[in-house]
Amino acid sequence: xxxxxxxxxxxxxxMGNDKSIKxxxxxxxxxxxxxxxxxxxxxxIMFSYNNKELIIxxxxxxxxxxxxxxxxxxxxxxxxxxxxxxAVYFCxxxxxNNEKLFFGSGTQLSVL
Amino acid sequence: xxxVEQDPGPLSVPEGAIVSLNCTYSNSAFQYFMWYRQYSxxxxxxxxxxxxxGNKEDxxxxxxxxxxxxxxxxxxxxxxxxxxxxxxxAMSGVTGGGNKLTFGTGTQLKVEL
Numbered sequence: 001x002x003x004x005x006x007x008x009x010x011x012x013x014x015m016g017n018d019k020s021i022k023x024x025x026x027x028x029x030x031x032x033x034x035x036x037x038x039x040x041x042x043x044x045i046m047f048s049y050n051n052k053e054l055i056i057x058x059x060x061x062x063x064x065x066x067x068x069x070x071x072x073x074x075x076x077x078x079x080x081x082x083x084x085x086x087a088v089y090f091c092x093x094x095x096x097n098n099e100k101l102f103f104g105s106g107t108q109l110s111v112l
Numbered sequence: 113x114x115x116v117e118q119d120p121g122p123l124s125v126p127e128g129a130i131v132s133l134n135c136t137y138s139n140s141a142f143q144y145f146m147w148y149r150q151y152s153x154x155x156x157x158x159x160x161x162x163x164x165x166g167n168k169e170d171x172x173x174x175x176x177x178x179x180x181x182x183x184x185x186x187x188x189x190x191x192x193x194x195x196x197x198x199x200x201x202a203m204s205g206v207t208g209g210g211n212k213l214t215f216g217t218g219t220q221l222k223v224e225l
Binding site: 004040042099106 | 120144146148150153154155156157158161198200202204212213215217218
């Protein structure tokens with residue numbers, strides 16, 4: 001009964017490939033997020049989705065595109081992967097406008 | 113200068129010690145302060161949540177906020193090996209969800225037997 005689950009846990013791929021990460025939450029939350037954590041453990045917001053409203057961090061390249069089929073799911077698609085995309089990507093959710101976040105276990109992405 | 117500064121450690125203490133973890137920040141608009149604990153290869157989990165200045169206690173954990181000094185602390189009493197993790201502070205100026213959160217880079221704590 002994992003609250004926020006994301007797959008896959010590990011993703012190793014070549015530069016230039018396209019990949020997707022899936023996320024699902026069973027907490028009934030209205031808002032879901034994608035965060036990126038670099039090698040120095042710095043967590044940075046990439047996107048949030050709240051009741052079909054997408055809020056994008058302007059520093060995120062447009063190769064990254066979130067897709068939310070419903071409020072329990074938020075997937076992340078990445079085109080033309082680059083070496084610098086290697087990081088841990090965390091999905092999270094919260095009640096609307098609430099900063100108490102519940103995180104998934106992360107997807108370790110390695111671009112070779 | 114980063115908006116939130118946190119000593120990365122690693123901090124190594126013996127079991128039973130009192131641990132003090134700290135963050136400083138520059139944005140005087142921050143009002144909501146959180147501590148997240150992150151075990152290796154896991155996602156962060158919310159440990160403490162405080163609003164404005166003051167103290168909050170939960171079991172062995174005490175969160176302290178000093179807005180005049182722009183300084184927050186997390187104290188862990190009677191530390192246990194299971195407390196070994198990275199501790200991330202986070203803060204925001206308005207209640208507006210995770211979009212508004214600014215995280216510190218985390219302090220790695222190791223509690224040794």
